[in-house]
Amino acid sequence: MSEMPVPQPAYAEPSRRRIWQLGSGFHCSIIGTCLTTSELRQILLKIGLLGVDKETDHELHGRAVLLAGKRDIGSKLLQKALDRRHRSALFQFGKARNDAELRALWANAVEKAEIPGAYWAVLTHAQTTEELARHVFGEVHMLSHLVGAANRADIRRLRALEAENAALQEKVTRQQVQLRDAVVQRDATIANLQDKLGKAIASGQARASLLDAVEGGMAAQLIADLRRRLASATTNCERLERRVNALTTERDHERRFRRSVELVEQEQRAELQAAEQALEAAFPARDPVERGLPRLASKTVLYVGGRAHLVAKLQVVAEQTGADFVHHDGGIDDRSGLLEARVARADVVFFPIDCVSHNAVAVVKRISRQAAKPYIALRSSGLSSFAAALQALALQQHARVVSEQNAEIGPIS
Numbered sequence: 357m358s359e360m361p362v363p364q365p366a367y368a369e370p371s372r373r374r375i376w377q378l379g380s381g382f383h384c385s386i387i388g389t390c391l392t393t394s395e396l397r398q399i400l401l402k403i404g405l406l407g408v409d410k411e412t413d414h415e416l417h418g419r420a421v422l423l424a425g426k427r428d429i430g431s432k433l434l435q436k437a438l439d440r441r442h443r444s445a446l447f448q449f450g451k452a453r454n455d456a457e458l459r460a461l462w463a464n465a466v467e468k469a470e471i472p473g474a475y476w477a478v479l480t481h482a483q484t485t486e487e488l489a490r491h492v493f494g495e496v497h498m499l500s501h502l503v504g505a506a507n508r509a510d511i512r513r514l515r516a517l518e519a520e521n522a523a524l525q526e527k528v529t530r531q532q533v534q535l536r537d538a539v540v541q542r543d544a545t546i547a548n549l550q551d552k553l554g555k556a557i558a559s560g561q562a563r564a565s566l567l568d569a570v571e572g573g574m575a576a577q578l579i580a581d582l583r584r585r586l587a588s589a590t591t592n593c594e595r596l597e598r599r600v601n602a603l604t605t606e607r608d609h610e611r612r613f614r615r616s617v618e619l620v621e622q623e624q625r626a627e628l629q630a631a632e633q634a635l636e637a638a639f640p641a642r643d644p645v646e647r648g649l650p651r652l653a654s655k656t657v658l659y660v661g662g663r664a665h666l667v668a669k670l671q672v673v674a675e676q677t678g679a680d681f682v683h684h685d686g687g688i689d690d691r692s693g694l695l696e697a698r699v700a701r702a703d704v705v706f707f708p709i710d711c712v713s714h715n716a717v718a719v720v721k722r723i724s725r726q727a728a729k730p731y732i733a734l735r736s737s738g739l740s741s742f743a744a745a746l747q748a749l750a751l752q753q754h755a756r757v758v759s760e761q762n763a764e765i766g767p768i769s
Contacts, residue, residue, distance in 0.1 A: 372480045376427040383424040390472045445473025528596045535589040542582035653678035658702035661686040661712025686716035699723040708737035
């Protein structure tokens with residue numbers, strides 16, 4: 357996503373910012389991260405929007421993002437819902453008095469995986485700077501990509517375990533109902549036999565036949581059969597309970613494993629960031645030939661978005677490959693109308709997925725497809741991602757040129 361400034365309130369705000377006072381680029385991540393779909397649907401139903409009860413989760417999300425930027429009943433209800441849901445995080449972050457304290461609280465929340473409340477609290481805090489807002493926005497944006505990719509298999513496994521657990525719970529419930537019915541039937545039968553026996557003894561009627569039946573073991577056989585059924589049902593219940601306990605333990609293990617994967621992922625992202633910083637610091641002193649950069653002579657490279665302090669270094673990387681470098685920030689400082697013209701004159705377009713606006717990406721894709729020219733989405737806004745993409749592009753161009761030359765020469769007889 358692009359670097360979006362955090363606007364100051366239009367009037368004196370004594371405490372926190374409201375959602376409609378934040379840049380429109382923040383609304384998508386706030387709605388998707390800090391509110392559940394059910395809460396979002398209830399808010400939109402309360403506003404009275406037509407068709408909300410039949411819309412998909414994605415359509416609800418789009419409506420809410422549009423409402424968040426307007427100061428009316430919709431954005432105020434969203435503000436209240438977010439404040440109510442994340443009350444404890446707002447209280448904790450409300451104690452911060454400067455940028456350093458806010459960063460410390462944010463880092464602690466990320467370590468504990470308590471992202472939604474902390475994200476809302478930081479963006480609306482009165483002391484949040486533009487740089488801090490961009491920082492937390494970038495972390496949340498990348499977390500949504502990386503965690504989703506890393507944990508997809510774990511989530512599928514967890515869902516399967518939960519479904520199996522629910523099925524076993526239902527089976528245990530049925531077994532318990534059957535067991536209770538069998539016990540009730542047994543007690544009723546015994547009570548009926550005892551009642552008949554008592555009446556026969558009291559009245560003196562058919563005493564001999566009843567005694568013969570009892571001696572013949574009919575009552576004992578019935579009771580023994582019911583006891584066997586009861587024992588079988590009890591055994592089945594115990595077996596199912598052991599299975600449920602085993603599945604619960606396995607599910608807990610999967611959750612702990614997923615958490616450890618997330619921690620490793622955080623460490624790797626920190627290492628990558630440190631490597632990027634080291635590359636930026638060492639870049640000016642390195643010789644272009646030493647770096648082995650590919651050649652892209654006569655190619656115009658357009659870079660959309662990115663971070664302002666890296667643009668000059670990105671230009672050096674591109675020009676050392678022989679390409680002409682053109683930059684557009686995605687509509688923040690440059691006029692957004694210039695983007696279409698720059699895409700049209702470029703040979704290839706690059707944009708980093710972690711630092712470019714949705715609108716700029718939509719324009720790039722539309723114009724590039726119409727003109728049948730390539731566009732490349734970079735993993736990050738760092739120098740290494742851009743340099744690697746340039747090298748891959750140059751290798752493709754070189755292979756194509758060699759193939760065309762061989763075709764012109766023809767087979768050697």
